Amino acid sequence: MKSKIILIVGVLVLLLAAVGGTWWFMKSTAPPMPAADGEAAVVAAPALKAPEYYSLSPSFVVNLQNERSMRFLMIEIELMSRRDDTFSRVEQYEPRIRNDLLLFLSKLDREAIATVEQRQKIQEEAMAVINDVLTTESGKGGVDAVYFTKFVVQ
DSSP states (O other): OOOHHHHHHHHHHHHHHHHHHHHHHHHHHSSSOOOTSSSOOOOOOOOOOOEEEEEEEEEEEEEEEOSSSSSEEEEEEEEEEEEEEESHHHHHHEEEEEEHHHHHHHBBGGGGGEEEHHHHHHHHHHHHHHHHHHHHHHHOOOEEEEEEEEEEEE
């Protein structure tokens, strides 16, 4: 008799825990209720647009500044943007973008690209070069990141 009571109490405790857990889970995942009159409504932040990528191809090949020997840098560049019209403008002004990037990259020397930190700085500067062209030509930038998908020094 005593073991039956313990068993029944245990089952009731488990049942109450299951009901309570289900109620808590459903309440925490329920959509927010609309605000009542006179209360400020909470505005959800707009979702970020998925990133899109654009390849500046063919690869860039430049001579590195060096007095002792001839060195080359071959680099492939991918652009990332979350704006709709960025890559149509990049395509429109790509000749000037490539020109300005070639001029920028040809000023580099081997010591300027030796470390990861220096290469990250070059990425930021390349993004600034691209956004400067877009801003000058169309009134707005739009490239959010520049990625080097190939980086070879010879």
